[in-house]
Amino acid sequence: MIDMTVVELSRWQFAATAMYHFIFVPLTIGLSVMMAIMESTYVMTGREVWRKATLFWGTLFGVNFAMGVATGIVMEFQFGMNWSYYSHYVGDVFGAPLAIEGLMAFFLEATFIGLFFFGWDRLSKVGHLVVTWLVALGANFSALWILIANGWMQNPVGAKFNPDTMRMEVTDFVAVIFNQVAQAKFVHTVSAGYLCGAVFIFAISSLFLLQQRHVELAKRSMVVAASFGLASALSVVVLGDESGYVATEHQKMKIAAIEASYHTEPAPAPWTVIAIPGPDGGAPSFSIQVPWMGGLITTRSLTQELPGIEELVGRAEDRIREGMVAYDTLQEIRTNPDNAAARARFxxxxxxxxxxLLLKKYRDDVGNATDEEIRMAAEDTVPDVWPLFWTFRIMMGLGFFFIAFFALWFYRASRGWLTTNRPLLWLGFAVLPLPWVAIESGWFIAEFGRQPWVVEGVLPTFYAASGLHFWDLVISLSFFVTLYSILFVIMIMLMVKIIKAGPQDKLFAAEADDQDFVIAALPVTPATKELGS
Known part of the structure; x- marks a missing residue:
């Protein structure tokens, strides 16, 4: 029997490393584009304040990028260490976009980041601007290929199971790249990154204005952040709606859980604003609903039904019975590879x-499963409803909050009222952590809502885990959580130090000789000037 404690610890370990890693990714995406916008303004206007802004936000971007790399590397090793059967089963499909992300996107981004930092005095203005935009392009390409890989896990198109190799293999790579789920996730995730970058710049600029420091740089940064943030907030909500619509087509159980919809409602279904679970933690005992809204949002139709959890469990039972036939047929092919009838049936x-394969949780000989075991396996296809229900509403509420927030500041910026209301500036600083709350909530919904599948409808999560021991996972999980927490604290300390120092005229110490590479890599401060001399 499968040790579910080991599986759960493997899930916790990957979730911990992924959630830590994604603290840095959205800020990298957002800052890369915004510093490219600021440098474009510098090249067009020649005003030194825009160069200082690009240098300052670029320094914070560099710290964040380094931490993102450090935390991201571990995740790729976990596919082989903690999820070895997953790597064997779908590696032919999942590995391709992952490799492209590393070879094309990451190296593109990393190479031009070096030119961004060291090329200010070696490249022309236009040449350096091109480098900065290529950094932003690399950051977005990196997100694209990762989300193509993740989108395939949500909607496994363009691939087929090969009974001879016992693996999923690519049949149409174009379908994998242009997977509807992957493309919807990409534009939604990137927009969320842009929003994160806008909020970060706006919050730090608000702090500068509250302290009456670097006022000209802060005001210009706030104008860019307010404009870019409003566009990003609108995009996040609109593209999030598109992502939800795509999920309605391909992941009906996830949508039913998000809406706490236990029973199929007549079309168009209502939308549940809030609900209280029943005594058994199941169907809601109390709810407030908006008529028709659920059907219009999820299906964009007045006639299409939104199936409930109980109906979807029934559909899962039917597919499990067909899966038993597929499993038995596969055993026939493995016994006699020349059995043409079995291959045709398969x-x-x-x-x-x-x-x-869901039945493997309950017995090894899948073909002999009882009706009770089939029913339990079908009920396993239901993710935990109430965490998804409330997390989705937190994410959605924050999305609409950011639209209102940036609309207000866009209006105030157009009137030149950036420094006239200190309570609003404190609000501008206080919203700093909220983008990460919304973003991490979104990833929780995407990944937790897919359970019990690691690849939707193809491979159960418990079947994908490596056969590790309990203490192997306890020790490694404790180590990673401790290490990542230390890295996070270090990053915060570095960023606070850079923010306290404020913008500099030069990114690197000009006084140092070329061979003094270490000294040249230090930000310009009185201490580094003395060290350089």
Whole structure:
């Protein structure tokens, strides 16, 4: 029998490293584009304040990028260490976009980041601007290929199970790249990164204005952040709606759980604003609903039903029974590879093989599963409803809050009222952590809502884990949480130090000789000037 404690610890370890890593990713994406916008303004106007702004935000971007790399590397090793059967089963599909992300996007970004930092006095204004935009392009490309890989896990298109190799293999790489789920996730995630960058710049600029420091730089940064933030906030909500619509087509159980919809409602279904779970933690005992809204949002139709959890469990039972046939047929092929009849039958039923594997949690001989075991496996396809229900509403509420927040500041910026209301400036600083709350909530919904699948409908999560021991995972999980927490504290300390120092005229010490590489890599401060001399 599968040790579910080991599986849960493996999930916790990957979740911890992924959530830590994604603290840095959205800020990297957002800052890269915004510092490119500021440098473009510098090149067009020649005003030194825009150069200082680019240098200052670029320094903070560099610290964040380094931490993102440090925390991201571990995740790739975990595919082989903690999820070895996943790597074997779908590595032919998942590995390709992951490799492209590393070879094309990451190296593109990393190479031009070096030119960004060291090329200010070696490149022309236009040449350096091109470098900065290529840094932003690399950051976005990196997100694209990761989300293509993740989107395939949510909607496994362009691939087929090969009974001879016992692996999923690519049949249409174009379909993998242009996967509807992946593209919707990409534009939504990147927009969230832009919003994160805008809030970060706005919050730090608000702090400068409250302290009456670097006022001209702060005011110009706030204008850019307010404009870019409003556009990003609108995009996040609109593209989030598109992402939800795509999920309605391909992940109906996730949508039913998000809406706490236990029973199929007549079309168009209402939208539940708030709800209280029943005594058994199941169907809501009390709810406030808006008629028709749920159907219009999720299906964009007045006639299409939104299936509830109980109906979807029934559909899962049917697919599990077909999966049992697929599993037995696969065993026939493994016994006799020349069995043409078995291969023909497998071609028809292989898409349900993953549902048959759900029974592996309860017995090894899948073909002999009882009705009770089939029902339990079908009920396993329901993720925990109430964490998803409330997390989604937190994320959605923050999305609309940011639209109102940036609309207000866009209006005030257009009137030149950036420094006239200190309570609003304190609010501008206080919103700093909220983008990460919304972003981490979104990833929780995407990944937790997919359970029990590591690849939707193809491979159950418990079946994908490596056969590690309990203490292996306890020790490694404790180590990673401790290490990542230390790295996070170090990053905060570095950023606070840079923010306290404020913008500099030069990014690197000009006094140092070329061979003094270490000294040249230090920000210009009185201490480094003395060291350079």
């Amino acid at each position: 071609e028809e039923v292989w898409p349900d093989l993953g549902y048959g």
